[in-house]
Amino acid sequence: MLRTPLTVLLQRLLAGIPILVLLSLVVFVVLRALPSDPLGMMLPPSATRAEAQALSAALGLDKPLYVQFYIWLEKALGGDLGHSFLYQQSVVLLIAKALPVTLELVLVALCIALVISFPLALFAYSLYGKRWGVVPDTIVVVMQSIPAFLWGLLFIALFGVFFPVLPFSGQIGPDYHLPTITGFMLLDTLLLHNGPAFRDALAHMVLPACALALGFCPLVVRVLRSCLIEASREPYVMVARLRGVPARRILLRYIQKNALLPTITMIGVQFGFLFGSALLIEIIFSFPGIGSLMVSAVKSNDLPLIQGVTIVFGVLMVLINAVVDTLYVVLNPLLRDH
Template identity: 40%
Template sequence: TLELAIVALLMALAIGGTTAIIGARERGTAVEAGIDIASGAALSIPDFLWGLVLILLFGVLVPVFDISGRVSPQLDLPFVTQFYLFESIVRLRFDLTKDLLGHMLMPAVALALPLAAIISQLLKQSLKEVLDLDYVVLARVKGFSETQVILREALKNAALPTLTLVGVQFTFLIGGTVIVERLFSYEGLGNMAIDAVINRDLPLIQGIVLVFALLFVLINLTVDMMYALLNPRLRHG
């Protein structure tokens, strides 16, 4: 579950960050309007519905990705921990890495798209506010291109509010794996939680709830510490 959530988070940051930078650079144009429309559509569709759409498109109509399980059953798995993707990279078993990513891609994308839309909207708005500040105007006077101004001057300050949001949304992302894992028959805490409910396994349900609660607390604590570390106004009182 953590591997799936982390991969989905990285995808959301890549998609949302890229579209936010493009939208801020092309502010006031049809490109920004198109990004806003796409973000609104991505945000209005829940992750489990994205999962169904991806299964239909890339598992049934154009079957290019695996739609069930975490890894192909015929493969020999030398793993010691449940972090299969991390272990396959460390062991240089890139054949297993490819297979794991093939199974992980669609559930990760389903989880990532709504979060990417949130990141895109917030980061783009923060960038547009920062781009009007004096130090950014001075960077333009020095001859920096608009892309250089955004990446070198504006992004590091505009990203701080987004960092807090990402931490909060990451906890919701982990919670969202419950339905998505079931949808893709993906091995994880979410699938286990549904099986526990069906089987009325109360101790297992309590254990899973405690694990999710602990993850939420640790993630939010980590985000608060990172925010204090990255924000000089908090560091210097």
Template identity: 60%
Template sequence: MFQLVSTIVIRRLLVAIPTLLLLSLVVFVVLRLLPVDPLAMMLPPSATAADSAALRQQMGMDKPIPVQFLIWLWDAARGSLGNSINFRQPVVGLMVTALPATIELAVVGLVLALMISIPGGVIAYVLYKRKRETAADLVVTLLQSIPSFLWSLLLILVFGVLWPVVPFSGRVGQEVTLPGITGFAMIDLLVTGQFQAWLSALSHLFLPALALALSFAPLVIRVLRSGLIDAANEPYVEVARLRGLSETRILWRHMLKNAALPTITMIGVQFGFLFGGALLVEMIFGFPGLGNLMVQAVRGNDLPLIQGISLIFCVLMLAITVVVDVLYALLNPKLRNL
């Protein structure tokens, strides 16, 4: 098993290196070809053309694009992604500060999505070829047609305005100071024993995570339902029935495990869309994550920051792919026996 997992990780790493290089090159070239001047915000209104040229030379933007990319690549290999034009801080430091919030939001959103979709997929399968199947399909289709940003607005309207039971802005309450140990608020507050502050962080996280979950869960429900329908026709199900096992036990102990394989693969592929949805969700809820930082970078034409965030998103997606492949290998008995 260890050899199988090692092989999967090595293969993915071999693919990841050229993928990162190609993506970095594409993003770098596209950003440099845009008709914007990223240095305009760094110059005072009274700046002359000579001042602009001097600053451009200082930032290395007077060189040809291939040379600029090679310089950026060399710095990136040494752990430096340059300085943000707007924030006047290292890009790495800004991303390290914002990334934990986005990961926390996406992970909690995924957990909530699984809490909704696993029972939902089982119920959809139980209703298969029954009178209520059409109603269940209609509900799932309706949920799937609502994007995460619209869910955000609806949740704010219902639970923040009409029935204000949970906060809908920021990451924690104003009275809470994050310890800053790992950057993950839920972990840091729990480790330091600040349970009231931990509940505050959880309440602030709930609505944005639920908005992501509600947009992600319907797709998981559909895939899980299809997997259960396919599993119902497998020979082992008939054998289990002949042995006198109840339908409930067959479903939860045997069929669900096999139906989980394509579902896990789909979750891994679609998890990137969860991060993409987090961009707008963070804006709406004022959540200080990587998506919010990306919006500020785009508004300010902050090329180094945009480049760094694009790179970290690619790294996250490649890491998720590795995790999904490993989980698939662990759950698939055919691969475990290789």
């Protein structure tokens, strides 16, 4: 049966629904099993037992656990993820404000990682089996030994303290007060035609994005290099060489094209882990993203906010995997017949 990219996308999205429901159930049960008291955060110290019981009944905490989950799921399907105990705001609004910050950081970091990784992988492939082949391998090993948060601390020390050429706190300087249009700071400054604000926001983005990117680069380089080596040993490459096709054309038209398929799959799978790394990066660089929001929620035992952020992460993972599988079918037409 012929599968179009749209069909694959819809199949993956539908397959993700039971996964999200199961994730919601697990998180809901685990959070309620923790020794925390959500009522204690919402009530003043002088609250009476009657007031605590009334609030518990209003929130549905006096009902059986399965009834609580059903009520929460019904509201979640309607777009209501609850009310934050800590911020006294809608969880949906809090996430809607913080999520674009994290997405912007992760997307910029991914672009930087790809710009660094692809040339480095091609360089490592070109030196494979040669005397100087150990040079790119050493570079990759050194990069892999330094996690993203450590890159962030090194950048702050180097470019923020010893040579203060770049800002390292927040999304933009305190001199700029911009209205929110999309939530993506760089895009908003462009839409507002504010050149100085864009340059300032870009300067604030450089260090955290580069730190996140350098933590991601080594894996992309190693996988792409291995795929290039494996693809270069295929029979069609041997035939092309025997026919006198230039080596550069073989690399760019045949080897690289086929090596990209498994690399793209790996990037898609690992792209989700960038959000985990972004959590520490946001804290280090004071970015008001969803990672910082999650840390505040965990510190304060804000159950609705923790639940909401976890579900949003789950939705992101389902979307990313669906897009990657769809892209894989687009790049490899042979998969459309299965």
